Amino acid sequence: MTVTEEAPPVSRPRADPAPRTPKPARRFTIGRTLKYVLLIVFVFVVLIPVYVLIVTSFKPPADVTASTSWGLPVRWPWESVAPGGPTGFDNWTGAWAALAPSIGRTFLLAIPAALISSFVGAMNGFVLSRWRFPHADIVFTFILFGMFIPYQAIMTPLVQMKTSLGLPSDISTLLMVHVIYGLPICTLIFRNYYVSIPMELMEASRMDGAGMLRTFASIVLPLSLPGFVVTIIWQFTNAWNDFLFAMFLSDTSGGPVSLALNNLAQGAQLANYGTAMAGALIASLPTLLVYIILGKYFIGGLMSGSVK
Amino acid sequence: MRKGVRNWGPPLLLVSPTILILGIFVYGLIAANIQVSTTNRHSLAPESEFVGLENYLALLGEDRFLHSLFNLVMFTVVFIAGTMLFGFIWAWMLDKGVSAEGVFRSVFLFPMAISFVASGVVWRWLLNSAEGDRASGLNRIFESLGLGFLQNAWWNEPIWGMAAIAMPAIWQLSGYVMALFLAGFRGVPQELREAARMDGASEWKLYRFVVFPQLSPIALSALIIVSHMSLKVFDLIMSVTGSIYQTEVPATYLWVTLTSNDYAKSATIATILLLLASLFIIPYLIQTWRSEKANR
Numbered sequence: 001m002t003v004t005e006e007a008p009p010v011s012r013p014r015a016d017p018a019p020r021t022p023k024p025a026r027r028f029t030i031g032r033t034l035k036y037v038l039l040i041v042f043v044f045v046v047l048i049p050v051y052v053l054i055v056t057s058f059k060p061p062a063d064v065t066a067s068t069s070w071g072l073p074v075r076w077p078w079e080s081v082a083p084g085g086p087t088g089f090d091n092w093t094g095a096w097a098a099l100a101p102s103i104g105r106t107f108l109l110a111i112p113a114a115l116i117s118s119f120v121g122a123m124n125g126f127v128l129s130r131w132r133f134p135h136a137d138i139v140f141t142f143i144l145f146g147m148f149i150p151y152q153a154i155m156t157p158l159v160q161m162k163t164s165l166g167l168p169s170d171i172s173t174l175l176m177v178h179v180i181y182g183l184p185i186c187t188l189i190f191r192n193y194y195v196s197i198p199m200e201l202m203e204a205s206r207m208d209g210a211g212m213l214r215t216f217a218s219i220v221l222p223l224s225l226p227g228f229v230v231t232i233i234w235q236f237t238n239a240w241n242d243f244l245f246a247m248f249l250s251d252t253s254g255g256p257v258s259l260a261l262n263n264l265a266q267g268a269q270l271a272n273y274g275t276a277m278a279g280a281l282i283a284s285l286p287t288l289l290v291y292i293i294l295g296k297y298f299i300g301g302l303m304s305g306s307v308k
Numbered sequence: 309m310r311k312g313v314r315n316w317g318p319p320l321l322l323v324s325p326t327i328l329i330l331g332i333f334v335y336g337l338i339a340a341n342i343q344v345s346t347t348n349r350h351s352l353a354p355e356s357e358f359v360g361l362e363n364y365l366a367l368l369g370e371d372r373f374l375h376s377l378f379n380l381v382m383f384t385v386v387f388i389a390g391t392m393l394f395g396f397i398w399a400w401m402l403d404k405g406v407s408a409e410g411v412f413r414s415v416f417l418f419p420m421a422i423s424f425v426a427s428g429v430v431w432r433w434l435l436n437s438a439e440g441d442r443a444s445g446l447n448r449i450f451e452s453l454g455l456g457f458l459q460n461a462w463w464n465e466p467i468w469g470m471a472a473i474a475m476p477a478i479w480q481l482s483g484y485v486m487a488l489f490l491a492g493f494r495g496v497p498q499e500l501r502e503a504a505r506m507d508g509a510s511e512w513k514l515y516r517f518v519v520f521p522q523l524s525p526i527a528l529s530a531l532i533i534v535s536h537m538s539l540k541v542f543d544l545i546m547s548v549t550g551s552i553y554q555t556e557v558p559a560t561y562l563w564v565t566l567t568s569n570d571y572a573k574s575a576t577i578a579t580i581l582l583l584l585a586s587l588f589i590i591p592y593l594i595q596t597w598r599s600e601k602a603n604r
Contacts, residue, residue: 035401042398043415049430049479056433069433069444070452124323133316141593143326146334148589150540152562153582154333156575157340159566180333183326212318241423243543247563258425262547265429273433280426291421295414298421299487 057095057278058088064273088274095264095279102252102260103283106240109171109256113178114235118228120179121186125227126220128187129194130202131212140191147184155248162249170254174246178239186231193227194220229297237287237298257283338582345575352569363576372553373561373577380557382470383477384538390478391534392527395485400515402486403493413490417483424480428547431476435462435548463548463555473555477544481537485530492526493519529592536588539581 056064058073062081068074075081077088127133128140158177167173205215243258250256252263261283265276291298345363349356367373398416402409419427436445437460450458462472496519504518542559549555551564558577566574 035404035406039401039406039412042394043412046415046419046479046483049419049427049434052433053430067448069448120326124326127319127322131319133319136319139323139327143323143330145589145593146330148536148585148592149334149338150536150559150578150581150585152540152542152559152578153341153585154337154578155562156344156566156571156578157337158333160340160344160571161337180329183330187326212322237421241425243423243425243546244540247546248566258423258543261429262425265425265432265547266550276429277433280429284422284426287421287423288418291418292414299417 053277053281056274057091057281059274060086060088061272061274091274091278094275095282098264099257099260099279099282102255102257105171106256109175110236110239113175113182113239114232116179117182117186117235118231120183121231122190122224122227123216124187125190125194126216129191130199143184143187146181147188151181151244159248168254169249169251171250171256173249174256177245177249182235185234189231190227197223229294233290233294233297237290240287341575341578344571345579347572349572350570363572367576376556376558376561379470379555383474383541383557384535386471386474387477387538388531388534390474391482391485392530394478394482395530396489398482398486399489399493402490416486419480420484424543425547427476427480428544432548435472437461437464469554473545473548476548477541481534485534488526488530489523492523496522532588532592536585539585
């Protein structure tokens with residue numbers, strides 16, 4: 001994984017990475033070896049579920065028995081147990097067939113949800129940090145509160161509202177919901193981001209009498225890319241992985257991939273666990289790729305939701 | 309500062325759609341939820357009347373709800389203990405200068421990127437309750453390592469079942485707590501460490517008396533965040549066990565009542581959840597707000 005380079009916010013390089021006080025050679029050996037052994041054990045433990053997912057997804061149903069459940073596949077994924085029987089690859093094609101339509105819908109949900117919340121969040125963050133008005137702090141707290149409520153607290157009236165307005169049980173309703181409930185965190189991230197970067201140019205432009213929107217569009221927006229990367233990743237991941245709103249507000253015929261995967265998995269007996277596991281891998285791929293490629297920004301969003 | 313509508317009008321106007329929308333969808337819906345919880349709207353029929361706190365009294369006296377609260381407490385305690393323990397240990401080990409630190413960090417943190425629904429698929433298999441010859445999942449590992457006595461029914465255990473459900477949650481979120489703690493470790497000024505070393509403090513004493521005390525605010529944040537997540541646990545339980553009585557928590561009980569159109573009851577459960585969450589949210593918001601003021 002490539003989260004290593006370029007120090008994510010978590011690991012701002014220490015003041016002096018190079019010359020640490022030299023330690024006695026003996027302690028170096030025993031203590032460090034022990035630590036590495038322990039770390040590697042932890043790595044293996046954390047990766048156990050991944051191993052199981054991958055291995056099982058390539059086994060034809062007949063090979064997923066209790067006694068062989070931890071072993072590697074005993075045949076190539078294109079071979080079947082009995083001639084003409086299901087192969088390991090059939091798990092993947094079956095899972096893909098079950099999930100493909102919902103994966104398309106989830107992209108149509110997660111991408112706009114990420115873009116809209118981020119853009120509105122950028123505007124909010126801007127006026128709450130750099131173009132302030134009286135009691136902006138109170139407004140900020142008012143907005144922030146929405147980030148911390150358990151969504152169950154609004155679910156009953158939200159479902160009632162959906163029924164009485166006749167909103168569809170598909171991703172259009174979910175899009176609205178994700179945009180709305182994504183606003184607090186996007187506002188928070190942009191506000192903190194704008195506070196952290198120097199903006200002499202903006203001050204100068206303000207002094208010159210440029211309007212708010214013009215200053216925002218011509219000076220602030222071009223500086224906002226890092227903020228956008230963080231909020232877009234955050235919102236995309238959240239919308240992609242969401243299950244709560246999906247369960248309450250959509251159905252399998254129009255809902256996102258989490259719902260389709262749950263449907264696929266709940267039907268699974270021990271016999272066709274392979275299909276469910278292949279489905280879990282397929283459904284996780286987009287967010288995993290985002291994490292692997294843009295890990296440091298992913299962590300950035302994570303942290304801003306907590307220790308600001 | 310210059311004053312007047314000309315100055316504060318436009319920014320207020322720009323943020324007003326958000327204020328309006330969140331006013332409706334957060335504050336308005338919370339109010340609506342509380343309102344529904346004080347009526348006898350137990351079905352789709354639109355007529356309902358005010359019943360005061362009747363629903364709350366009924367719920368708090370109901371065995372099923374108390375059972376779900378017990379489950380939630382059991383889950384929360386194990387979940388918090390596990391994530392704090394692993395998160396702290398990992399961060400501590402990584403703080404002391406490890407080569408390939410990024411690799412370890414990435415591995416520990418990656419489960420965060422996966423949905424509970426996806427990880428539920430594999431955890432349902434790992435926590436399979438069959439034992440002996442039929443054992444698969446973790447029980448099979450125990451069996452083959454000669455640790456057969458460790459085999460158990462996992463979430464099917466009557467009292468400790470929820471502790472088993474907490475395992476996937478610990479797996480998924482320990483990395484997050486690690487990231488929080490790591491940021492805390494890295495926030496301890498290097499000069500402080502150097503000074504302690506100059507004074508001849510051993511590595512252990514350095515941590516015990518210099519570094520750890522600096523971490524208590526982080527530990528508190530982590531505790532608040534993790535408890536708050538725990539209160540809402542829904543996805544994980546739905547994907548590992550489905551909504552069954554044994555592993556029921558208030559959030560899944562709410563699902564059962566809302567899907568059977570018992571609006572008054574689901575709203576009552578929701579209000580109780582919100583009150584529980586407020587125990588964590590309000591101090592957190594006050595603290596944030598104060599530090600904001602101090603920074604200005």
